[in-house]
Amino acid sequence: MAVASLVLGIIALVISLFSGGSLGWLGMIVGILGIIFGVIGKKDEKQKGMATAGLVMSIIAVALGLILFLACAACIGAAGLGAATLK
Amino acid sequence: MQPFIHILNIRIPAYGLMILISLITTNSILFFLYTNKKALKSCRSYDEIILLEAYCFLFAILFAKILYIIIVTIKLKSQITINVLCELFSSSGFVFYGGLIGAIFGAYICKVIHNVDISNILDDVTFLLPLGHSLGRIGCFLAGCCYGIPYKGIFNIIFPINSFAPHNVRLFPIQLLESIILLTLSMIFFILRYKYKVNNLLVIYIFIYSLIRFFLEFLRGDIIRGSFHNLSTSQILSLSLILMIILIKIIKSIKKEEK
Numbered sequence: 001m002a003v004a005s006l007v008l009g010i011i012a013l014v015i016s017l018f019s020g021g022s023l024g025w026l027g028m029i030v031g032i033l034g035i036i037f038g039v040i041g042k043k044d045e046k047q048k049g050m051a052t053a054g055l056v057m058s059i060i061a062v063a064l065g066l067i068l069f070l071a072c073a074a075c076i077g078a079a080g081l082g083a084a085t086l087k
Numbered sequence: 088m089q090p091f092i093h094i095l096n097i098r099i100p101a102y103g104l105m106i107l108i109s110l111i112t113t114n115s116i117l118f119f120l121y122t123n124k125k126a127l128k129s130c131r132s133y134d135e136i137i138l139l140e141a142y143c144f145l146f147a148i149l150f151a152k153i154l155y156i157i158i159v160t161i162k163l164k165s166q167i168t169i170n171v172l173c174e175l176f177s178s179s180g181f182v183f184y185g186g187l188i189g190a191i192f193g194a195y196i197c198k199v200i201h202n203v204d205i206s207n208i209l210d211d212v213t214f215l216l217p218l219g220h221s222l223g224r225i226g227c228f229l230a231g232c233c234y235g236i237p238y239k240g241i242f243n244i245i246f247p248i249n250s251f252a253p254h255n256v257r258l259f260p261i262q263l264l265e266s267i268i269l270l271t272l273s274m275i276f277f278i279l280r281y282k283y284k285v286n287n288l289l290v291i292y293i294f295i296y297s298l299i300r301f302f303l304e305f306l307r308g309d310i311i312r313g314s315f316h317n318l319s320t321s322q323i324l325s326l327s328l329i330l331m332i333i334l335i336k337i338i339k340s341i342k343k344e345e346k
Contacts, residue, residue: 025152029145029148032145033145036138036141036145039138039141066103066107067104067107068103
C-alpha cells in the first residue's frame with residue numbers, strides 16, 4: 001500500500017505539473033487514490049515513512065491540480081455548457 | 088473582479104486559489120476540533136477523517152465528470168466523435184449535483200470498506216460545508232462567474248473585461264449575498280451542534296440550502312446553466328431534494344406510528 005501510494009503520488013504530481021491544467025482532474029483522481037493508499041499504508045509500522053511520503057506527495061498533487069485546473073469548473077459545470085461551446 | 092492573482096510573477100486563477108484556501112481552512116478547523124477532543128468523538132483517528140474526505144472527493148469528481156459527459160453526449164447525439172469525447176474529458180465541464188450524489192455515495196463506500204461511523208462525523212462537520220462553500224463563492228466573485236441579474240440599485244457591481252461576467256453592465260452581487268448567507272448558516276449550524284447538540288444536521292442543511300438556492304436562482308443572470316419551463320436546472324434539483332426530504336420524513340413518521 002505504501003509503495004502504491006508513493007507511485008500514485010509521483011504520477012499525480014507529474015500529471016498536475018505537466019498537463020498544463022488540461023488533465024488536472026485526472027491528476028486529482030490519481031492523487032486522491034494516493035491519499036487513500038497512503039492512509040491505509042500508514043497502519044503498517046514498517047512502511048509508515050514511505051506511506052507518509054506518498055500521502056504528502058498526493059496531497060500536494062491534488063492541491064496543484066485544483067489550482068491549475070479548477071478555474072470555475074464547479075460554477076460553469078452545467079449541462080448545457082459543453083453543447084454550447086462545442087457548437 | 089480579479090480572475091487572476093499575480094504572486095511573484097506567477098499567474099494564479101483566483102477561483103482555484105479560493106477553493107484551495109477553503110479546503111485548507113476547513114481542514115485546519117477539522118484538525119483543531121479533533122485535537123480539542125470535544126468534537127469528533129466517534130473518530131478512532133484523524134486518518135479516518137482524511138479517508139472519508141478522500142472517498143467523497145474521489146466519487147464527487149468521477150460522478151460530476153461522468154454525468155457531464157452523459158448529458159453533453161445526449162444533447163449532441165450524432166455529432167459525438169472520438170475527438171469530441173477527448174475534448175470533453177480534458178474540458179473543465181462538471182455537473183455540481185453529480186458531484187453531490189458522488190460525495191454521498193463515496194461516504195457510503197467509506198463506511199462499508201473501512202467501517203467509519205459516518206453519521207456522527209457528518210453531524211460534527213456539517214457546519215464546515217457552508218463555510219467552504221462561502222469561500223468558494225468569493226472565488227466566483229473574483230472570477231466573475233455565477234453572476235447576478237442586471238441591477239442598478241445599491242451595491243451594484245461592474246465586472247472588468249477579463250472576467251466571465253458581461254462587461255459594462257451593472258449587476259446584482261449575487262455571489263457575495265450567497266457567501267454572506269452561507270457564512271451565517273455555518274455559524275448557526277456550529278452553535279446548533281456544539282451548544283444544543285442537535286442531530287441530523289446534514290439533512291437539515293441540505294433542506295435549508297435547497298430552499299435558499301431556489302430563491303437565489305431568481306437573482307442569477309448566467310443563462311448557460313440550462314433551464315426548463317422558466318425554472319433553472321438548479322431550481323428543479325433543489326425542489327426535487329426538498330420533496331425527497333419531506334417524503335422520507337413522512338415515510339419515517341408513518342413507520343414509527345405503525346410500531
